[in-house]
Amino acid sequence: MEPILKIEKLEKSFGSLKVLKGIDLEVYPGEVVCIIGASGSGKSTLLRCINLLEEADSGHVWFEGKDLMDLSTNLNKLRERIGMVFQSFNLFANKNALDNCTMAPMSVKHLSRQKAEELAVKHLTTVGLQDFIHADSRRLSGGQKQRVAIARALCMEPDMMLFDEPTSALDPEIVGEVLDVMKGLAGEGMTMVVVTHEMAFAKEVSDRVVFMDGGVILEQGSPAEVFGHPKEARTKEFLSRYLEDK
Numbered sequence: 001m002e003p004i005l006k007i008e009k010l011e012k013s014f015g016s017l018k019v020l021k022g023i024d025l026e027v028y029p030g031e032v033v034c035i036i037g038a039s040g041s042g043k044s045t046l047l048r049c050i051n052l053l054e055e056a057d058s059g060h061v062w063f064e065g066k067d068l069m070d071l072s073t074n075l076n077k078l079r080e081r082i083g084m085v086f087q088s089f090n091l092f093a094n095k096n097a098l099d100n101c102t103m104a105p106m107s108v109k110h111l112s113r114q115k116a117e118e119l120a121v122k123h124l125t126t127v128g129l130q131d132f133i134h135a136d137s138r139r140l141s142g143g144q145k146q147r148v149a150i151a152r153a154l155c156m157e158p159d160m161m162l163f164d165e166p167t168s169a170l171d172p173e174i175v176g177e178v179l180d181v182m183k184g185l186a187g188e189g190m191t192m193v194v195v196t197h198e199m200a201f202a203k204e205v206s207d208r209v210v211f212m213d214g215g216v217i218l219e220q221g222s223p224a225e226v227f228g229h230p231k232e233a234r235t236k237e238f239l240s241r242y243l244e245d246k
Contacts, residue, residue: 009058010056023042023059032191034201036210036212037212042215042216044165051079081160085164087168132148143170160190163193213235219231
């Protein structure tokens with residue numbers, strides 16, 4: 001099987017600070033890959049380089065066989081197939097849940113309003129918001145807003161979803177409702193790359209866990225390997241700190 005995403009020798013600096021130092025990573029269709037590591041390890045920058053929200057200094061990102069770093073690649077077409085969910089929900093505050101979900105399919109994919117609304121209702125139902133379709137997004141809780149953001153990304157019918165710490169801005173008691181939606185997507189076979197501090201989620205849902213430290217991938221493997229038998233001293237230290245915090 002060919003990887004859906006292949007990253008090779010990816011480098012990125014901000015000024016004199018080298019944030020990514022030669023990243024190699026492959027993700028296969030239907031795989032859930034969780035990226036863990038301390039703040040500042042380069043996790044979010046790596047994710048943002050995958051869909052070129054950040055431009056890498058060198059290296060390659062292949063998505064579905066196309067090199068995103070190649071100037072001749074139609075980025076907008078490829079981006080349609082990569083959904084992204086951020087820490088902050090980035091909803092249009094003056095629009096309801098339905099309109100937040102129909103805008104991109106109508107403007108980018110040129111779907112009719114009827115088709116776009118059918119798709120939006122389907123995905124808002126997927127994330128458990130069938131009773132909030134016409135709700136003013138300003139009145140939604142943080143967890144509901146994040147679920148609208150997930151539904152909005154799904155409305156573009158992506159082949160892969162990127163999640164950048166999707167629960168870090170949420171109150172602890174509503175984190176679970178967002179993670180449950182993500183578990184459901186994983187169960188349906190969605191390819192997902194998730195940057196997260198939610199270790200229990202990474203342990204339960206990942207096919208593979210990637211531990212980043214200081215701009216490099218220090219260790220990767222199945223959850224059983226990385227959480228149960230970490231090889232690197234830094235991984236052990238990070239995980240023991242996490243376990244102490246709990």
